[in-house]
Amino acid sequence: MIKLYELAGAEDNRRFSPFCWRVRFALLHKGLLFESIPWRFTEKEAIAFSGQGKVPVIVDGETVIYDSWAIAEYLEETYTDRPLLFGGESSKALSRFVTDWVETVLHPGIFRLTLTDIYAHLHPVDKDYFRKTREQWLGMKLEEVCANRNNDVLSFRNSLAPLRATLQRQSFLAGSEAAWADYVTFSAFQWSRCISSFPLLEAKDPIVSWCDQMLNLFDGEANKASSWNI
């Protein structure tokens, strides 16, 4: 059975990494059985065998892969008889653009709005590490970054305009059924949902109905994680 090393918070079931969620969805999409191994930021030695220090990492027999995109590529190339994650070369290329949009727009936006909530849900062994590394990157206290979030969320919502426009025309980013582009995008909202009660979206936002559909996929997998609401 495939092993998936996933970031966890104070509780083993508080799995909040968006990079790990997209891999979890990819495994479910492919219908592959896997065992989840909760991991914390500071447990570098537990994944040292992968040659680097971040999750997700999967172990499939003798094969060790890290980096969510590389894992998706590996699963697609290895399990060709299962449902396609990308749907072909051109869809894969276009899915890369969605992934890059998520990582350069959606992630930084959510990060700055929920930083203090991430901190609150970390396992005690990770708290000092997280505060120190993140405050060094940001050049300010976690609390300062989030201080004006009620106002900052307005420009965050504006930054979602392309996602909103597409989801007003079609059920999923990948078309009539969810695929990698949807997993990678929804995992960012799931990240927030798992550690924060801060309302990223207005209730009437069309993105909310898509999130509801994503929450229900695979017998409500995303719904089962320890979380707040979106």
Add this chain to the structure above:
Amino acid sequence: MIKLYELAGAEDNRRFSPFCWRVRFALLHKGLLFESIPWRFTEKEAIAFSGQGKVPVIVDGETVIYDSWAIAEYLEETYTDRPLLFGGESSKALSRFVTDWVETVLHPGIFRLTLTDIYAHLHPVDKDYFRKTREQWLGMKLEEVCANRNNDVLSFRNSLAPLRATLQRQSFLAGSEAAWADYVTFSAFQWSRCISSFPLLEAKDPIVSWCDQMLNLFDGEANKASSWNI
């Protein structure tokens, strides 16, 4: 032969509409012969037969289609033996996200940086119409919108992060060859190039090399239009 009604500026060859450029590329991609008919904003009666007042409009035999996305869909469904513009259902859905990103991020960004240059290149018959309608939308003079463009261009360049990231990994948005997603995105830069000498991109930006490739497609079609440099 297909007729394409295209927005033109002071000269017939000053074709600057990004929506028309994407259709021109789509026709070239499909290898379809077409005749271009230069059109100005105020010539509403010339396209009244289409039931609305904007270009691009194509006339293919008895069929009249307006709206660039609808035209692309029509060409894809009608000329199935020609190279695919989208590349399949899932690629089409993902291309829609790229199109929505272009229309909600790239177009508004370029519009605000080049508004006075667009005005300068309009046909005399369009100048009053353009100034009046645009200043009403914007609530300010064209000149005021562009007043701080040397500074505003910095956040515009930041907004291109997802495009830049993807083009650092692969030749085209659609993969190893250009397709709709590339046409729709490059047409925004071509729009600017046709009416403005304002430098949207830094010379070292990886987006510039992709623009160079796009300029060379179809025997340098985009290069032949009356334009400045990118």
